Amino acid sequence: MTDTKIVNWTQVNGFFDVEGVTEDTLDKLWKNFDVENLDLADIEFKIYGPNYNSSIRSDFAEGIASFQSIFNRQLLFILEDKNPYRQLQKTDKENFLFYISIQSGCTDVILKTTKPLINVLAKKLKTMKPCQICIFFFILAAIYESPKFYETWTEYSIKKQQLEQERSNAKFEALMKLSESDVFKRFVNSQDYQNIKSLILDDVSNQQIRATNELIRNTADVERIELNSESYNVNDIKRIKETPDEDVIPSASKFVEGEFLVTSIDRLHYPYIKLHLKSVNKKNATVDASLNCEEGSLTDEQIKLIWMYCEQGQPLNFKLNETIAKDGKIKSAYVEYVSTLYQSKIKMRIDYNILRELLKAIDDDRLP
Numbered sequence: 348m349t350d351t352k353i354v355n356w357t358q359v360n361g362f363f364d365v366e367g368v369t370e371d372t373l374d375k376l377w378k379n380f381d382v383e384n385l386d387l388a389d390i391e392f393k394i395y396g397p398n399y400n401s402s403i404r405s406d407f408a409e410g411i412a413s414f415q416s417i418f419n420r421q422l423l424f425i426l427e428d429k430n431p432y433r434q435l436q437k438t439d440k441e442n443f444l445f446y447i448s449i450q451s452g453c454t455d456v457i458l459k460t461t462k463p464l465i466n467v468l469a470k471k472l473k474t475m476k477p478c479q480i481c482i483f484f485f486i487l488a489a490i491y492e493s494p495k496f497y498e499t500w501t502e503y504s505i506k507k508q509q510l511e512q513e514r515s516n517a518k519f520e521a522l523m524k525l526s527e528s529d530v531f532k533r534f535v536n537s538q539d540y541q542n543i544k545s546l547i548l549d550d551v552s553n554q555q556i557r558a559t560n561e562l563i564r565n566t567a568d569v570e571r572i573e574l575n576s577e578s579y580n581v582n583d584i585k586r587i588k589e590t591p592d593e594d595v596i597p598s599a600s601k602f603v604e605g606e607f608l609v610t611s612i613d614r615l616h617y618p619y620i621k622l623h624l625k626s627v628n629k630k631n632a633t634v635d636a637s638l639n640c641e642e643g644s645l646t647d648e649q650i651k652l653i654w655m656y657c658e659q660g661q662p663l664n665f666k667l668n669e670t671i672a673k674d675g676k677i678k679s680a681y682v683e684y685v686s687t688l689y690q691s692k693i694k695m696r697i698d699y700n701i702l703r704e705l706l707k708a709i710d711d712d713r714l715p
Contacts, residue, residue, distance in 0.1 A: 352381035356518040359387065363521055368528035373478035382465050388488040390458040393573040394566055399454040410565030411447065411458075417558040418460060419443050421551045422467045425487070427639075429681045430670055431550075442466060460491060482534050485525055486548065492518070493577045494552040500526060501535060542616045563587050603680075604666045605629070606688065609657035618642075622653065622682065627662050636667050636680040649685050656687075664688055 353359060353376065362379075366372040394403070422443050423431035435443070448457040464487060468480050475483070489497040500522060525531050534540050559574055563584055566572065572579040579587070607624040610633075614620045618641040626632040640650055656663050666684035669677050 351379065352384075353379045354381045354384045355386055356516075356521055360517045360521040360524070363524045368525055368530060370476070370478040370530050373481040373530065374476070377477045377481040377484075380465065382462055385461045385465060386459070388461040388464050388484070388491045390460055390491055391573075391575055392456045392458065392562060394454040394456070394569055395571040395573075396566075396569045398568055401449060401454060403449070403454055403456065404567060406567070407562075407565050410562040413561040413565075414458065414558045415443075415445070417554050417561070418445065418463075421554050422463065424547050424550050424554075425464075425467050426470065427546065430668055430679075433670075461488075478530065479534060479539075482525070482531060483543065485522065487551065489522060490548070490552050490555055492575045494555050496576060497552055538616075542619060545616050546619060560587050601669055601671065602666060602683065603669055604664070606662045607634075607665045608660065608662050609653055612654070612657055624665065634667070634669070634677055634680050636665070636682050638682040645682065645685060652687065653685060662688065 351358065351362075353362060359376070362372075362376055366375065398404075419435055419439070420431050423433070443463050445463055446459040448459060449455065450457065465484065468484055468487075471480060471483075486497070486501070489500050562574070563572060563579060564587065566584070569584055570581060572584060606627040608627060609622055610625050611623045612620055613623070618639055620638050620640060622636045622638060624634050624636055626634070638645065638650075638653075652663065664686050665682060668681045668683050670679050671677060
C-alpha cells in the first residue's frame with residue numbers, strides 16, 4: 348500500500364485501514380496522491396429528464412462558465428489572495444481550468460476540479476505541514492461533496508448518528524475515519540483551523556452553494572438532478588430558479604487613499620486583524636479593512652502606529668485596496684499602506700520638489 352499511487356476514495360479508505368490516520372500517514376498519503384488522475388474532489392452532476400441522454404442543452408454551458416468563474420474565486424480565497432475578486436491573469440486562468448467528462452445513460456457531467464485544487468494547495472506547503480495540507484484538502488473535498496455535508500461532517504461528534512444513517516460508501520467511510528482520528532480533532536480545534544475556517548472555508552462553502560445554484564438554473568425540462576450525494580426534485584429545482592442569490596460579486600476594485608480614524612481593532616483571528624475605520628474627510632463614512640500582520644506588506648513600525656493611534660484616537664493616512672459590488676457597496680478592503688499625516692505631507696512635499704526640479708530642467712533644456 349505504501350508505494351501505491353492513490354486516485355480514488357476506495358484506495359484512501361483502504362490506506363486508512365492499513366496505515367491508520369496519524370500525522371506521518373497523512374504526510375505519506377499526500378505524497379502518494381496521483382495528481383493527474385486523482386478524483387477525490389471532482390463534482391458529479393446528473394440530470395434526469397426526457398431530453399437528457401448523454402447530452403446537454405446549449406444554455407447549460409452558461410452554468411458551466413458561471414461555475415468556472417466562482418471556482419476561480421474559491422481558489423484565490425484558498426491562496427489568501429488580497430483581492431480574490433480581481434481579474435485573473437492569463438497564467439491563473441490556465442492553471443485554474445478544469446476538464447469536463449460526460450458519461451453515458453442519463454446526462455452525467457463530471458467537473459474534474461481535483462487537479463487545480465491540489466496544485467493550489469501545494470503552494471501552501473511553505474506555511475503548512477503536509478499532514479495539515481492533506482486535512483485541508485479533505486475538508487475542501489467535503490465542501491465540494493456538498494456544503495450541507497461539510498457542515499455536518501465537521502460536527503461529526505455531535506451528528507454522528509445522522510451521518511451514519513445517511514451515508515454508506517468508500518468516500519464517507521474514509522472521511523469518518525479521518526474525523527475520528529486524534530490528528531484531525533487537534534487540527535479542527537486549533538486556532539489555525541479557526542482562522543482558515545473564518546477567512547477561507549466559510550467563503551468557499553458559500554460560493555459552492557452559489558455555484559450549484561447556477562448549474563441548476565441553467566437546466567430545463569428536468570425531472571431530477573443529483574449533485575454528488577445531494578438530490579433535487581422538481582420542487583427543489585423550481586425553488587432555486589425562482590430565488591436569486593444575493594448579488595454580491597464585485598464588479599470592480601480600486602485603490603483609495605485618505606485620512607481614517609481607527610475606531611477599533613478585531614484581533615480574534617490574529618495574525619489576521621480587521622480594522623474598523625472612519626473617514627475624516629467623507630462625512631464619517633466607515634469601512635472594515637483587513638490586514639495580515641505577518642505577511643510583510645507593512646513594517647513592524649507601521650503596525651505599531653496603527654495600535655498607538657487607535658488608542659490615542661488620532662487619524663492616520665491609509666491606502667486601501669477596495670473591491671466594489673455591483674450595487675456600489677464595498678465588499679472587502681485590504682490595507683496596502685499606512686503612514687502618519689506628517690509623513691504623508693513630507694512625501695507630498697518631496698514629490699512636489701521632484702516635480703519642480705523636473706519642470707526647471709525642461710525649461711533649462713537640460714534633459715537628454
